[in-house]
Each structure stands twice: as C-alpha cells, then as structure tokens.
Amino acid sequence: MGRRAFKITATAHAPAGPNQADYNQVVARFHAGDLAGVESACRHVLAQNPRQPAFLHVLGLVAQARGQSAIAAELIGEAVALRPDDSAMHGNLGIALAKLGRLDAAEGAYRRAIALRPDNADAHSNLGNVLRHHGRWDEAEAEYRQALSLRPTFAEAHSNLGNALRQREDLDGAEAAYRQALALRPAYPEGHYNLGNVLLERGRTEEAIACYRAALAFNPRLVEAHNNLGSALKALADMDGAIACYQAALAIDPRYAEARYNLGLAWLGLGDYPRGWAAYEWRWASPDFRPHRRPFAQKTWRGEDMAGGTLLLHAEQGYGDTLQFCRYIPLVAARCRRVVVEVPPPLLRLLRTSPALVAVGDVRFIARGMPLPDFDLHCPLMSLPLALDTRLETAPAATPYLTAAVAAPIAARDRPCVGIAWSGNPTYKVDRRRSLTRAQVESLVAACPEVEFHSLQKDPDAAGGLPDGVVDRMGDVADFADTAALVQAMDLVISVDTSVVHLAGALGRPVWLLNRFDSDWRWLRDRDDSPWYPTLRQFRQEMPGDWYGVLARVAASLDKWNPRA
Template structure:
C-alpha cells in the first residue's frame, strides 16, 4: 500500500467516524512515508482527531508537524489556532487565524475563528468587524450572528448585544446559547424579570440545561429569593465552567442529615471572597455534633482562618495540591461544598454575624499603625479604595474601574492614602501626583492584609475579595458597585445583609462611575472634616485589592 492509497484508506475511516482506525493508519503512514507529499495530510488529520478529542498538546504537535511540510495551509493553521486558544495562548491563536485568513480571505471558518479568538483576547471591536464581514458573506448564519452578539456583549455594547441575540432567536428560536446570553445581557441592563423569562424559555426547551438553571439561581439570589435560589444554585456542578472544581470523592456528599459521630470535610470553591463570605456557616456544623470538622481552603487564606474565632474547634487545612483531587486529605466520612451550606442547613436568608468573623494579629496591626503614622503624622483619616480586581475574572471589565476615574478622591484634604493594590494595577499608582503609601511589598498573604486593614479607618473597594475580608473583620467598608452587581450585593439597597459594617455605592447608569465616586468623595471629605464617623470605632483606611484575589 503506497502513501496515496494509505491516505485514502485513513480518510475513509475518518469520514466514517472510526477515529481509532483512522489514527492508526495516519500513524502508520507517517512512520512508513515520512517524506511523501501526502504525509502532511496525515499529520494534519491526526492533529484534527486530537483536537476534537480535547488532546490539545498532542494536537499542537501534529499540526506543527504538518505546517513544517506545508507552512501556509489555511485549514491546518486554523486548527492550530483552535488548539492554542484552547490552551489559553490567545496571542498565538490570533496570529494563526490571521495567517489562515490571509491564505483564504473569504473563508467563513477563518473569519469566525479569528473573531472568536479576538473576542476572548478582549479585542472586541476588531472581533465585531470580523463577524460583520462574515455576515456579509453568510447573512443567514445564526452562529455568526450569535458570535457577533457575544462580541457586542463583551464590548459593553449591551443594547446592541440584546438586539442581535433577538435576531438569532428570530432565525433559530431554540438557540439555547442565545436564550441564556440574552438573559444575562438583559440582567446586566437591569431587566431582571425579562432575564428570568429567557432562562425559563431555555429550560422549557431543555429542562436539564445547567447554565440556564445556574443563571436563574443567581438572578433569584440577586432578588433576595434565597429559598429558591439556593436550591437551583446546586445546578452549578453540572455547568461546564465548574467541572474543573468539582470534587469526586469516594465518600458520600452530606445531605443535611445527622452528623453525630461523623467527620465532615467542607471544601472551598470558586473565589477567595466566596470562601470568606460563606465562612459564617461553618460553626453551625461544629455545633450540630460532628466529631470533627475539616475546612479545606485556598492556601492564601490558611494562616488567617486558623486564627479566626469563627472556626474555633474546626481544623483548617490547605487545599490539596492535586485539586480537584484529594490525595493529601485526612480521613473523613462526608463532604460538602462550602457554598452549599445554606441549602443543607435550611438557611433561607443570609446570616449576619453578631461579632466579626475574622481577627487580625494585634501585634501586626500595631506595626501597621506605627508605620502609617510615621508616614503621615498629620493625617486626619487614613482611607482607601480598591480600584481593580483580578483581570482574569469573568466580570472584571465591569466591576473594576480605571484609577483615573478616582481623580476626585485625590483632592481630598486630610486623607492619607494607603495602597494595598497588588498585581499589574500597582503600576497605575505612578499617575497619582502625591504617591500613596504602597503596602503591596508587605502583603504576603491574607493574614498580612488583614493586619493592614485593621489599622485603617475605612476601606473603599470595588467588588473583590477585599470587600469580604474587610467586612468579615468588621471594618467600615464602602463598596463601589457596577450597575448590574454580583448577586450577593442584591438590588436597590445601601446596606448588606451579609456584612453589617458595609455601605454600598451603586452606579445609576451602566458603566458610569462618576456618580458613586462623587458620593464617596463627599462622604469621605465629611469624615475627614470631623463631621461624621465610620460605622464602627476603628483607626485607619486603604486603597486596596487584597492579594489580587476576587470573588
């Protein structure tokens, strides 16, 4: 059998869906005919099999081997771009898709793949141009219209996104992605009742659609419907985005039954702020008679929580290195995700703590107080602001704000600014005329950050883990919220049922931070002038994003 005949046999198996048979023939061809012209197709098609089966590293190897034989093959370049995008290497993916499009300027696949990679990289305006060009070639393609809608949504052009999702549904009424995303977009526009209708329509078509259930749960929690929200929140474990955090232990999950004589493992999930927020439910299991309560948390929280009064009598342990596995965990009988506790404990409303959940080291707090006093002995108030969260967060483009938007705060008299910002946004401080005290070199974990916060008068923060840390410490905490906030901050209220010392400052218009920033500036100046006091007796404040963490 020659190379050409071998390739034809492999292609026949490939087209018939016999991927194992095709793979064997492609590999045999590569071994027997390494220099034959047809061998580039064997490499490329083997890469395509790896790609469709999710073996992205092997796909990249095979596709690069094909490109060494045919450097400008648009199909191979496109598949390599998909493999690289799947591995999170978006710059390389965009480069591959550009080369593929140069070789096939009217290729719908090349245009679509480039647009998707640009969207994921955040280059939404160029992505929109790609999809509009694609729709000029294929005007009735619902998927191209859907991807254009996604790009509009990522670009914060929400009215256009909603309109285009509507067009997708006009052409494909059963498009579940469009129904889910239209619901999300309407929610971001403040039309929460219409958002619930979209999720309901999606579930009428597919009752097992995990994304629709989870989105509806989050909307119900946002509206304060905790009883129904917690129940539907359990669908998160069937959502694709959560599969990387799902624990698959041999021991059974706790169903809310008696714990007497049992050891239960509680495991943190999602963000660091989520862990801090749901910490309040842990003592209830200790008090329910469990012989031993293990609390597995993310490593940055370990030393802080081990000293927490909220988990006295609970064994706080670090997340297993092979997470979501559990190779290093102590023996246990039952397990439960931390964010499932309200449902399992039948708590239909948030449980506001009577006393702070967390406690900072007194010795470390004194060091911070002395440090800040030495830096600005005449300051009347030491105050701050979190302006940026972790950039990888799905909603960071809405919850974070540019430091330039906080210009009104720079002019306040009598205020010492203390920056707790870490990560890339620390560089933004160079734009401030009077440089704040940069605390980031001292912030080695959340215990260190807690000591800094405990030495401050007030914390002003966007929605990151620092809001939960400050609130759990019982510190006066002012939270700047986007027009469509995360579910935990609810709607239409200036306080939080989760944190008694929190005060919420909300956007009144989508994407416009001027209103809440102006309100914060006025209130802060009033405090600095001695015409008021924060909500609890404390002694300083910070510009902060705690260790780059986010909820």
C-alpha cells in the same frame, strides 16, 4: 463558537461503476436535507455490498446531522479504512471525533486530511478549533489564516479567527473578523452570536443585545444566544427579561449548565434563596468551574448529622468568597465530630487565629496544597448555604467572625484614616466593570482633603499605579492577617467589589462598597445595605459605567461623615 462544515461532493470520492448514478442522487438528496431518503438509499446499496466507502461516509454524515456522533465516527471510520487517501473523509471523521470530545484523535484526522490535500480549507479551520480548545492560540490563528488564504469568502473561518483573537484579548481584531464573517453571510446565526459576545465584553450592551436577537431570528434554538442574551439583559438590570431568556434556553436543553447556573444567580440576586442555591449547584457542570471541581471519591455533605465522622470543607473560588462563607464553620462544627477546613495559604493565618471560627467543636485549618487527612464527606464552602437551608431572612450575619491579631500602628494623625481598594483581579471576566481607574481614585482624593486615604490595594502597579495622595502601606503585607491588621486600624474602608469588602465586613469594620450597575448576586437589588454584613453601606452606579456619579455621592457622604459617631 464556529460551525464545522460537513464536506461532500458528487465527484471527490464517488464510487466507480454502476453505483455512480445512485451516489450522485444520494448527494443531491443530502444537500436538500432529505436525511431519511438518503439513509434509505445508502442502506439499500450497502445491503448489496457493505464495502462501499462512499456510501458508508454519507451514511455517517446523516448520523452526524442527527447529532449521533458516535455512530457517525464509526461509519466514517469504516469508510476511511476502506479509502485511506480521501481528504474529505478524514476531515469529516475529525468533526465526529471532536463532537465526542476526542480532540487528540480529531486533531490527527484533520492533519491527515491536510496532508492528503493541503488546500482543504475546512480541515485547516477545524484543526484551528481543536488547537484553540487546547490554548494553542498562535497555531490556531495560523490555521484559520491559512484557511482564509485558501478561501477568502469562508465565513466560518473568519468567525473562528475572531474567537481566537478574542481569547487573546485582541477585541478590535475579533470584532473586525466577526463583522467580515457577517458581511460574507448576513444570515449567519453563529456570527451574530460571536459578535454579540465581543460587544458585551466591550461594554456595548445594547449592541450586543441586538446581535443576540439577530442570531435567534436566524436560529431560534441557539441555546447559547438565549443564555447570553439573558446575561446582557441582566447587565441592564432587566431581571425579568434575563430570567425569561435563561428559561427559554432550558426549554430547548434542560441540561444546559450555563443557563441553569445563571438562572440560579438571577434568583439569588432577587433574594429567592431556596431556588437560587439549588440552581447554583449547576456551576459544577459549567466549563468555567471544572478547574475548581475536586475529584473526591467521598460524597458531598448535605447538612446531615455527622457526630461520628470528619467533614472536609474546602474553598473553591476567590478569596472574597472564602471570607464570606467561612462564617458557616461554627454552624457546621455543631453538627460534626471533626471539621477540616482547607483554604488558600494567604488566608490560613487569619482564619486559624480567629476565635469565633473555632468556638464550637473540633476545627482544624490546613493550607491548600498540603496533604489532606482522612475524611468521610466533603463540601465546598459555597454549597454550605444549600446544605443548611439558608433563606434571606436566616443568613448568618453576626459579625465580627474574623479577628485581626493586632491593629497596624498608624502614626498620630489629625484626619480620619480611610482605607481604599480600587481594583480587583484582572482575570475576572467582569473586572473592567467593577474596578476604578487611577484617575477616578484621584478625583475622590482631591474632593476629600479632610480625609487621609491609605491603600489597601495589593500590587498597586498592576492596578494602574498608586494614585496621588494615597498612602501606600501594603509593602509589608504578606497575607490577609496583615491586611486585616491594616483594616482594623482604619476608621472606614471604601472598596470596589473585591475581597477587601468581605474582609472589612467580616471584621465588623465600617465599609462602603462601590458597586457596579450590574451588581453581583450577593448584594441583591435596590438596597444600600447587606443581609450579610451589618456594617456595610452600598453606593451603586445609577447607570452602567458611571463611576464619577458614585464617587461624587461618596465624597458628599464623607463630608458629612463622623468617624466617632
């Protein structure tokens, strides 16, 4: 988050002749915040002669300051047409265009501003913002560093550089850049907000909360800070505080999708499913979910009878989400003549060969990427609880609803076999908090010599390497049907919050969830069971990051556990 500065001076593009004094006065009033007075003065001058670029430009900046970016772009565009050699005008035109989402046009305006005046630090920094938006990290960083070489005291450019470094996962560099921005401008709300973000990502939640509160002290209407303060409080299990923050953000901007979505997650985590599922639909307006949105012309199914039509169900997020919510397929099939279910290819064989999913109606599975047949309505899998009015007490919990074709052969053994998965997808934003290290897994193995541990971790090298004492049986696994066969052969599955938990639960196998302190919504609060999986038991962190405490309780439970009971 980096502020784009509006640049206006009394001399850079002042009009010649008798309007010089009027212009100087307008500039002074603009910097004093007298927008109404500036607008009145500019319109008075332009009524006498509309072809005065300096006044058109200032009038455009007034519109931009009021959030009227389309009007700003039009007015500043007229000014640029009359004075195409003015770097500041091109730079401010870029700001208005960027606010409108016209980023390619904004990039062109910034580049023109720089071509006219290579020492235009603001244009370099703002060009970096556009490049960063497009994922052109190296180019963005170069522009920010160029801006800072021209103006080392440019606090916004330091903050913007921090944003680029954070997105490249250089968290040390990002934190240093944000702290430099705040050293230059202590009362910089965006700087405090950005520093809070990197601290939250690094697990320094209390420090992040202090930063968000500082940002809001300087700008109480900074909706992003309200939202992220809510997420930080939620990470410390302060659900009441989190909900209050999300609601504060929505009081400022009722259509702020991230806060509405996060509020939905909070309600779901508290078991308030009616409000939670409705608010969860706001995920589609969040930038994080736009890549998952399908641009279908057909409308979304909301639970109505479709005795004469075809419904497309489609997976939208991770493998675990699909495994959890495919349980709804028979309920949907009872209301529809035909159901087509599109799933990621690694799940296709498992779902297609699970009789419980096709026991009702005409159900057909296809792999994502294959041509879709004709259909009348569609529904993402994770919108089915809303469509079918799922309450906490009515969650469809009958298991197994998935079937392993055959259990994987295991050589005769004299110890119980426990499958273990210790790491999730590293691209998931909270993966650092939900995954174990190799050393932590090895501490559990060493504490339980009476147990034979088998890896259920796909690509263990990417998860820190195969822990000592764990048997690797995943080398021949091609898809989830193969993993299901391994799970079926285990006496027990132990896993962090990843797809293996859902797979074991859906197969009706005993599964122990190693759950982080800031639990995902689906595991609810203050319980060690699950309304979704009757065979699941939770072992929760009692404080953030305390995996060794969790593993000690697991080891003690394994010592008492009887796989034949």
